[in-house]
Amino acid sequence: MDQLATMRAFRRVVETGSFTAAAAELNQSHTIVSRQVRQLELQLGAQLLNRTTRRFALTEAGQEYYERCRHIIDQVDDAAHAVSAHQARPSGQLRINAPMAFGTLELAQWLPSFIIANPQLKVDLVCDDRLVDLIEEGFDVALRLTHALPDSTLVAKRLAASDMLLVASPDYLQRHGIPQTPADLAQHNCLTYTLAQKPGEFHFRAADGTVHSATVRGNLQANTGIALRSAALAGLGIAASGSFIVHEDLRRGDLVQVLPDFTLRPRELYVLYPQNRHLSPKVRAFVDFAVEWYSTPRWA
Incomplete structure (x- = not known):
């Protein structure tokens, strides 16, 4: 028995509220999904669902197993997505915000190399000393030179210090x-x-x-x-x-x-980006490139 497959079947049955709906989502027959849940109960030695002719309800054991099952499947899917995202080629438009002086004098030195290394990307650079709202204004990533970052939901990675x-x-x-x-x-x-x-x-x-x-x-x-x-x-x-x-x-x-x-x-240089469950390949590529670029002091 494929343990993960039966766990997925059980989860979809619970979340859709129907064996038929779960079977349709999983592209399987009602019989196969029902058999997977029954095999799971036999393996666990516990009844997970109280069934009637028209509906079912989770038992106490079923509720506990469902919570743990959901967590395990999410972790497995996250791991697979992380690997896939890491392997994917960055593409699409990357919108970058940077302070005027930094974007003009510093970022402009290495941005062409980043674009050459990622030919499927189209970069939109906006240089502005105004403190923009990344999410509201549609930026993927920002560079900030500051003494201290304000509290926010953004992810911040320190890159360097500028005296x-x-x-x-x-x-x-x-x-x-x-x-x-x-x-x-x-x-x-x-x-x-x-x-x-x-x-x-x-x-x-x-x-x-x-x-x-x-x-x-x-x-x-x-x-x-x-x-x-x-x-x-x-x-x-x-x-x-x-x-x-x-x-x-x-x-x-x-x-x-x-x-x-x-x-x-001194002012600290940070790269900031919105906190997403999965970091997109284009943002990951930019952050990794910036980290590597500033891994050695630039402005001695």
Whole structure:
């Protein structure tokens, strides 16, 4: 006797409320389904159904067996689906949301490689510093750079950390001097990010663990880090920027780190996606690719 087949037959009988309906769903005859349930009762040595000519009812033993039977079948089906999904080729449209600066400067570097590796995918990338609702707006996956994620039903996987750095051009520092402490920033033109929780405040931790705060002012604020980077490169002032934005400028010497002994709180990079019972191949492929890409530090 095929134990799993008889368990499936029993479950369908219970859930459809009819041997005939269960037989139709299973593409079997009424006789075969009835025989499977009877064989199951004989094997278990317990009556699972109280039968009459027109209806049946679960016995106490039948109710307990049904609950366990349903759980076992679900687990078997989940395992089979997981393997099938893993083997399936990602296809269809993948809608991705990312912050403007990250999508433009960072994601754009490796997204083409991901698409080449998954030729059956069509990618729709939307770069937006607004906090979108993935489910309501129909996104499959999102990348977030943040200090802390809000509570939600989304699955979040951490990929990397991006240090926040104070930067300025050598020309600006030559003209206005180099700050030695966070308090010195009050005498400088500071370029701020509009969407920060408190755009006019910087909070630092010194090497000895002490915490320092500075209230800053400047003649430019923007809702994208790209504009702040461009302004800093032009010698306009001092900007707080993610390392993923300015690491190449620092390497070339076009920008210089300011107050290197005082650290700003880093931002964590996450990939987020809706919590589904079965992760689709296209989302799984994107998440796996991103995890592999950021398995080594990118912005030293």
